[in-house]
Amino acid sequence: MTRINPEILQRALLREKAARKQAEKILEDKSKELYLITEQLRKANKKLQSGLTEKTTELQGVFDNLVDAYVLMNLKGDIINLNEAAKELFGYDVSEEKINVIQLIYKDDFEYAINSFKLLISKGFFSDYIARVNTKNKGIRWVHINASIIKNSNQKPIGAQGIVKDITNQRAIEAQNKKLLHDLEKSNEELGEYAHIVSHDLKSPLRSINALINWLREDYESVLDDSGLKNISLIEQTLEKMEHLINGILNYSSINNTDLKNTDVDINSVLQDIINTIYIPNHITVTSLQRLPTVKGDKTRIQQLFQNIISNAVNYIDKETGTVSVSFQENQSHYIFEIKDNGIGIEKEHFDKIFKIFQSLGNNKNSTGIGLSIVKKIVEAYEGEIWLKSEPKVGTSFFFSLKK
C-alpha cells in the first residue's frame, strides 16, 4: 500500500486556498465594477428619460398650438393625430372615430390628390397642394397643404405629416379682387372709347354747320349786309371754340395711368419745342433759368403739361415786357418745377377752382377751362402734386412735382 505523504497534501491544500482567495478577490472587484456601471447606466437612463419627456412635452405644445392645422397619418392614410386647429377645421376627433384621408378629399380633386400622394411617397414631400376638402361641419373648404414623410431611426418611412391651411376666404377675396380689377379695366376702356365716339359724333354736326354757313356766305354775299356777314363770322368763331372744347375733353379723357410710356424726356428740348410751336408775341420771352433735367415719362404728356402752363402764362400777360421762366429744384424722390410769369395774377380764392374742369377765369377766347385740369391729371399720373403762388397784378408761379 502506498502511503500518502501528508506534506504533499498540505502543500496542495495551501495552493488551493490561495487560488480560491484570489478568485474571490477578482469576483469581488468585478461585482464592484458592475455595480458602479449599473449605477452609472441608471443615472444616464434617468437623465435621458427626463430629457425625452421634456422634448415630447415641448413638441406636444408646438403641435397643439400651431395656428395651422397639423395632420399626422400612417402610410395607409389613416389619421393618427390632429392638432386643435385641425380638429376645428375638419370637425373630426380621431380618438372617437377612425378617419382616412381619402374620406376628406373632395371627389373632383381625387386624381390630383392621388398624384400628390405618389409624389410624397417617391420624393418624401410635396408642397403647395391646393384643393378642396370635405369637412364635418364646415362643408367644402379650400386648403393649402405642405406634407412630408416621417422616418424612423433606420430611415424607414413610418408615416406622414401635413400642414393644412384653410384658404377658402382668402381665395374668395382674391377672386373678388380679380373681378373688381377686371371690371374696372373694362369700364375704363369703355369710358375711353365712349369719349372718343361721343367727341367724333359731336364734331360731325359742327363741320356741317361750318359748311352750311360758308355756303350761305358764298351764295348770298351780295345780299347780306355787314351785320349779317359779321354774324356769320361769329358763328364760325363759336364753332371753333366748340371744337376746342371737344378736343380738350378728348384729350382729358385719354390720359390714363395705364398707357403712360416711360422714356427719357429732356425738358430742355421739350421747352424749345414749345417755344417753336405756340404763338408767343414779340414782347414776351419764354426762357429757362438753368439747365433743365431729363425726366422719365411719356414725351407727349410731358410736353402737354409744360405747354398748357406756359401758353396759359403767355395768354395772361398784361405787362409791356412779359417774361415766363422755367426753373427746377430736386429732392430725393421728385423734381419740382417752377413756371413763373409776370402776368395778371390769380386771386387766392380761385386757387382750387382753376384746376377743375370747365373752370376758366378769364374771358380769353382760346380758353376752354380744360387746360389746367389736364395739367393736374398728368401731374397726378406721375405721382406728383401741383400748386401755385400768385399775387394779383404782379404774377403767378406754378409749381409741380414729377416723380423721378
Next chain:
Amino acid sequence: MQAISFLLIEDDLIETMKFKRVLDGLDAKHTISLAENGEEALTLLKSNKDLPNVILLDLNMPKMNGIEFLTLLKNDTVLKYIPTIILSTSNNRKDILECYNIGIAGYIMKPLKYGEYKTKIENLVAYWSSNEFIKV
C-alpha cells in the same frame, strides 16, 4: 387731266353735299356715285360693270363700319385694285394703323372748316387725275 369716277361711301347728307359742291366747282367733269353704308356699296360694286376709279370711305358708319367694309373689299380679287382713301374724323393711331395695314391709298382727316376741306379735296382730285388706273 382725266375725269375720275368716284364712289363716296358716306352716311351724312351734308358731307355728301360738301363733296359734290367741291367737285361741281371744278372744271373737269368728274362723276360721283353714292352709297350710304358698306353693304350698299358692296351691292353697288358687285352689280356694276363700271367700277369707280377711286373709293372715298367714311370710317364711322352704322351697320357695317368702314374697317369691316375695307377688309371685304381688299379680300375681293377684282375690287382690291380700286384705290381707297379714308375720310375720317378720328386720328386714333389704332384706326390709322389698321387701315394702312389692310391697304389704303390715303387717310384724310375731315377738318372743321369748310375752306380747309375744300383745299384738301381739290388736292386729292388733282393728284388722282394724274394717276393711271387699272381694270382687271
